[in-house]
Amino acid sequence: MTDTTENQEPSRRDFLYITTAVFGATGAASVAWPLIDQLNPSASVSALSSIEADISSIPEGGSLKVAWRGKPIFIRRRTKEEIEIAEKEDSLDLPHPEKDLDRVKNKEWLVVVGVCTHLGCIPIADSGDFGGWFCPCHGSHYDISGRIRKGPAPTNLEVPPYEFVNENIIKIG
Amino acid sequence: MNHDYQYTPKNGFSKWLDKRLPLMRFADENLLSFPTPKNLNYFYTFGFILTMCLVTQIITGIVLAMHYVPNTTLAFDSIEHIMRDVNYGWLIRYTHSNGASMFFLAVFIHMFRGLYYGSYKEPREIIWILGVVIFLLMIITGFMGYVLPWGQMSFWGATVITNLVATIPIIGEPVLTLLLGGYSVDNPTLNRFFSLHYLLPFVIFGVVILHIWALHVTGNNNPTGIEVKDSKDTISFHPYYTVKDLFAYIVFLLMFCYFIFYNPNILGHPDNYIEADPMLTPAHIVPEWYLLPFYAILRAVPDKLMGVLLMFGSIVVLFFLPWLDTMKVKSARYRPLYKIFFILFVISCLLLGYLGAKAPEGIYLFLSRVSTIYYFAFFLVIMPVLSRIEKPLPMPIGISNPALNNTVYDSGGGVASGTPSYAMDSK
């Protein structure tokens, strides 16, 4: 019995089985995709993806917190000393090595997403052991360049896409 | 399980029904005359208590959903509306929120019971595995429910926990966006969490049915861990265990009522009465008490991905229990070494719960590392090793026969020699 079936050409029935299965699977996948993709950000959520911030009123050493895509953005006007420290520390053995210069467009202004790269809390400004931010949730310390220095966070604070529209306005997103 | 009893329909109607839909037969065989070991103690009442907890959550939950609004601008206010304006809204909400805690309290006791009496061993592996599935579903449901009031802890707890997903290499970020429906926890997240929080208890209900079905195939384990041999070892479920279960449930309800009526907020966090603010993280984010041990494990590890893996691993390892502990003797009663390690295990779990609420620094961090190591060592090292080397105490011949069995269990856990003597059989 097995011999004959093995040697047989595929029958019309096999063809029907396979075609049915393929059509069934394609149909199932095309029904499943809308059900999955509806979970992704809707058009209205994606539409909010760029904002402008007025930075004219921030004094040296001061900072501004603005909301972008539901997350805070830290805009910090750094002092001369802070910039010096940040650049001097480029040469240290950092957990996530990045030069300060590569993290800014204008040395005076640091723009980072204010979300701890560990599990998403908002770090507190002007605290921690490295003169930058400290995340209270699980104890991550960031320096004045937003780089992770100590604690469980794996990477530096993210730099969002941004540009200076003019002296007073930063466009984020 | 030996059923030497047969359901016989008594009157005309039940005879008629029995031929068409044997509902009465089913109820009789599974609820009334179900043969149950006669030596079950109060730890065995928690299965019933859990069923009642689930029913309570479903009923109060459906009522709450009639007044709650799953929208970030209204959710917090609608909770206050339930608390202040809706007739008995405060009672229904406090019952639901404290009910979740009671549910977890009961499930922890239920699980430690299984661990102590070896209820996960052959032939009850499936019962145990379904139990772990229920436990996982309970955690997910509880977590999503806590997000709904849209307080500070709701929001930040959700942020921290969903961010765990982002640690998965490569697919982490897109999956997180898919899960949240945006780039951070927001209205789409709240909406879908509400939808799923409504759905999952019914899924749990389905798995509970399978869990009890599997239980009714093998029959209950019992505190001796010796399998039922004949009808002398069992009594009918009704009235003996219906009454015992009800009594235990009433005592449990008294404690439940203490929380509802005298201390309804003690198990929650006061920050959750502050409306969610996505721009401000509270100083201390703590999950609900029943998730603290897992949170402590997460934070005990300095590496992000490892922390997440260990946290999930601490539950996944439970699935493999039947194959990690191969000792044939089930009950810790007859396993002097296992009993000691079991007690240490309970202590390590309680300690982890305590540490999960503390800042992960200094002595707290050190202790959470020690307890985390012990937690995993208990399953992955101690259980397999004990299965090999432990010498169990002499065991009685059967549930109804206290005479000691002269059967010797070898260190591999198998039966080595000797034939049991029934000479002492009392009945």
Ligand code: HEM
């Ligand atoms: C919604 C949650 C649950 C419900 C409603 C439930 C219900 C029950 C009921 C009614 C019983 C029989 C009575 C008893 O022995 O206490 C039982 C037995 C059992 N349950 Fe659960 N259970 C739940 C969760 C769990 C979990 C999370 C586990 C473990 C991971 C578990 C493990 C077991 C085991 C191993 C048995 C057999 C115990 C024995 O016969 O000794 N259950 N369950």
Ligand code: FES
């Ligand atoms: S979220 Fe910042 S340290 Fe964990």
